[in-house]
Amino acid sequence: MRQVFSILVNNHAGVLSHVSGLFARRGYNIESIAAGPTENPEATRIVIVAFGEEETLEQIAHQLRKLYDVLEVEQLQYNRSVTRELVLATVSADADKRTEVLQIANAFGANIVNITDNTVTLEASGNDHKTRILIKALERYGISNMARTGMIALPFDEMTDEWEPLA
Amino acid sequence: MELSGSQIVIEELKANGVEIAFGIPGGAIMPFYDEIMKSEFPHILTRHEQGATHMADGYARVSGKVAAVITTSGPGATNTITGLCNAQMDSSPIVAITGQVATPTIGTDAFQEADTYGCSIPVTKHNWLVKDVRELQGVVREAVRVATTGRPGPVVIDFPKDVQVAMTEYNPLEKTETALSAEPVFRIPEPDTKAIERLLEELERSEKPVIIAGAGIIKGGAAAELAEFARSAEIPVINTLLGMGGFPGSDPLFLGMPGMHGTAYANMALCECDLLINLGGRFDDRVTGKVAEFAPGATIVHVDIDAAELGKRVETDIPILADVRDVLALLNTQARKKDRQAWLGKVEAWKRDYPLQYDWDGSIKPQYVIEQIQEVSEGEGTYISGVGQHQMWAAQYLRFNEPNSWVSSGGLGTMGFGLPASIGAKVGRPDREVWLIDGDGSFSMSLVELATAATYNIPVKIAILNNNYLGMVRQWQELFFEKRYSHVHFPKSPDFAKIAEGYGVRGFDVKDVDQVRSTLEQAAEIDGPVVMNFHVNQEENVWPMVPSGAGNHEMQLGPQSTEKLT
Ligand SMILES: Cc1ncc(C[n+]2csc(CCOP(=O)(O)OP(=O)(O)O)c2C)c(N)n1
Numbered sequence: 001m002r003q004v005f006s007i008l009v010n011n012h013a014g015v016l017s018h019v020s021g022l023f024a025r026r027g028y029n030i031e032s033i034a035a036g037p038t039e040n041p042e043a044t045r046i047v048i049v050a051f052g053e054e055e056t057l058e059q060i061a062h063q064l065r066k067l068y069d070v071l072e073v074e075q076l077q078y079n080r081s082v083t084r085e086l087v088l089a090t091v092s093a094d095a096d097k098r099t100e101v102l103q104i105a106n107a108f109g110a111n112i113v114n115i116t117d118n119t120v121t122l123e124a125s126g127n128d129h130k131t132r133i134l135i136k137a138l139e140r141y142g143i144s145n146m147a148r149t150g151m152i153a154l155p156f157d158e159m160t161d162e163w164e165p166l167a
Numbered sequence: 168m169e170l171s172g173s174q175i176v177i178e179e180l181k182a183n184g185v186e187i188a189f190g191i192p193g194g195a196i197m198p199f200y201d202e203i204m205k206s207e208f209p210h211i212l213t214r215h216e217q218g219a220t221h222m223a224d225g226y227a228r229v230s231g232k233v234a235a236v237i238t239t240s241g242p243g244a245t246n247t248i249t250g251l252c253n254a255q256m257d258s259s260p261i262v263a264i265t266g267q268v269a270t271p272t273i274g275t276d277a278f279q280e281a282d283t284y285g286c287s288i289p290v291t292k293h294n295w296l297v298k299d300v301r302e303l304q305g306v307v308r309e310a311v312r313v314a315t316t317g318r319p320g321p322v323v324i325d326f327p328k329d330v331q332v333a334m335t336e337y338n339p340l341e342k343t344e345t346a347l348s349a350e351p352v353f354r355i356p357e358p359d360t361k362a363i364e365r366l367l368e369e370l371e372r373s374e375k376p377v378i379i380a381g382a383g384i385i386k387g388g389a390a391a392e393l394a395e396f397a398r399s400a401e402i403p404v405i406n407t408l409l410g411m412g413g414f415p416g417s418d419p420l421f422l423g424m425p426g427m428h429g430t431a432y433a434n435m436a437l438c439e440c441d442l443l444i445n446l447g448g449r450f451d452d453r454v455t456g457k458v459a460e461f462a463p464g465a466t467i468v469h470v471d472i473d474a475a476e477l478g479k480r481v482e483t484d485i486p487i488l489a490d491v492r493d494v495l496a497l498l499n500t501q502a503r504k505k506d507r508q509a510w511l512g513k514v515e516a517w518k519r520d521y522p523l524q525y526d527w528d529g530s531i532k533p534q535y536v537i538e539q540i541q542e543v544s545e546g547e548g549t550y551i552s553g554v555g556q557h558q559m560w561a562a563q564y565l566r567f568n569e570p571n572s573w574v575s576s577g578g579l580g581t582m583g584f585g586l587p588a589s590i591g592a593k594v595g596r597p598d599r600e601v602w603l604i605d606g607d608g609s610f611s612m613s614l615v616e617l618a619t620a621a622t623y624n625i626p627v628k629i630a631i632l633n634n635n636y637l638g639m640v641r642q643w644q645e646l647f648f649e650k651r652y653s654h655v656h657f658p659k660s661p662d663f664a665k666i667a668e669g670y671g672v673r674g675f676d677v678k679d680v681d682q683v684r685s686t687l688e689q690a691a692e693i694d695g696p697v698v699m700n701f702h703v704n705q706e707e708n709v710w711p712m713v714p715s716g717a718g719n720h721e722m723q724l725g726p727q728s729t730e731k732l733t
Contacts, residue, residue, distance in 0.1 A: 058478075
């Protein structure tokens, strides 16, 4: 199963090594990791998307909570959180394909960052579901270069209308 | 008042209850060593940094106090890794202070630079690289606190050379002040009342309960509470390898050790019980055997201070995240007595019918040496072991009647732990006689610390059960690899008695079974370390045995008996 961990940590040197090392050492695979400042200057939020057996992921949450600099660990539920990711992709688009690519970009609310004679580079953000569909749509034209931030997320108290993640 | 980084560390170690250090100096830690000398901070110079870590570990396990380990950068620091990992696995506190190259040169592959911070992450509870002298006071206080509170464990402070001499303003603090903004971690919750109620209900229902008591009883200072509970509720008690001493070995309710080399009656009780209460043990794979077949008919209760242990290996019906002592205190006021004579009678019969046993054939049997050590020391000593067959025999045949009287490397199974841990244990509890039961293989891995024992005249009594083999591995090869003895034989075992004499330590070479007792008695009288090289039966095996990966009910009792337990 796939799980999103939202981990609030002290903003200390080395804390990312402690957190990511724990996943690696215990043989858990990380799909993405994103870290950044929060409203509290002394805390950083790390969002990790990981794959594993359910019990394994439960175990890792416990292990994370034992780390000295970890303040809070949440295993996010899709309908109780908002998740976003930023994707930058350069897509092959000769003159005859360019309109189609721009239409797709438009449909997904992506911004165009650059256009050359035979490529379009776009910037899209969205939840897991949206970015996957977009990438799949663009792959037909050929993606020559891509960078993704990895997922960031915020827990919500109320139900959100986020999609179930794709398997 | 302005102090140097080195002075601050000394002041803070003292202020936070660290009374002794074990270590070896070197280039990157020289300013700190200079201060150790000037301040006359008690320090034992070891011969290897791994030895220093095991000494601090042994010291902590018998005294409940924490010691410092001090090393230089690079090889000094990397030599501590095994000892830190050992302490981490067995929840033993150590504060290691490692020298580091000066901050401007960190990351340049400077002479004797090692990434101590990175190397020590997986083997410590927490670690720090201190780059600013103003952080030192808070870091040392936190280091001691983290090492000793909650589930204890080792910590590392990596201490660059320039920070050791940097000056800063220093104000002593009260012991309880933290000096760091970080919130206190490892808060221990009160026992959940609902869970306790469920446990009490299960207890009332249970006809066949059994307790597994782990090292948590000892670390949590709950031995008296456990004895009260087990005796008043009349529940048999199994001690894990590291839990030995948490319940009196002489008590009729005591069932010995569970699992791979556990007693037959402990494993039988586990297979048959209807309620299993694990108090501060971690369901190690050596205890459970095949998990699917572990305590098949039992409701399982697990009390632990570490949330990550609950449900980690064994599916638990009633997990209780709490201090075992708090839980036992509650049980002692609330549990009601119930008559379970049928169960106690059954357990008693198992004990009578399937005792630990070994044959006599005129050779020195290792089990016999251990029984004699028990008698000569009147069970009043601190007993330490290496790792291997002798460790299992020691756990089987010694009777521990007090907490902190048994020190052994359980989780990591570190050969070489014995001698340095014994030295640390003697320093930690000088009032108790220290007996080390070691293997020839294990002893060889750290015998250099005989020099430390000799230098400081630390009177540890060392019994080497010398079988000229890496015996435990040989046993597995005999049983599971059709006697293909691949690289386990030491045909030329050194003369350990002579080696001892070379270090200035009294040595005895014992080949005759009639000399075992008298040698031990002589050793007990000698005011100083003693090495006794007992040439024991070379192919003796540890029984009973549950083959690795099998269920505890598949235990084999020994060569004489083809009987299986089911
Ligand atoms: C550092 C280390 N290396 C290897 C092992 C694997 N090992 C476990 S027991 C054992 C044999 C121990 O031999 P010895 O100390 O002579 O004790 P015996 O089993 O003969 O009583 C070995 C090699 C280990 N536990 N630790």
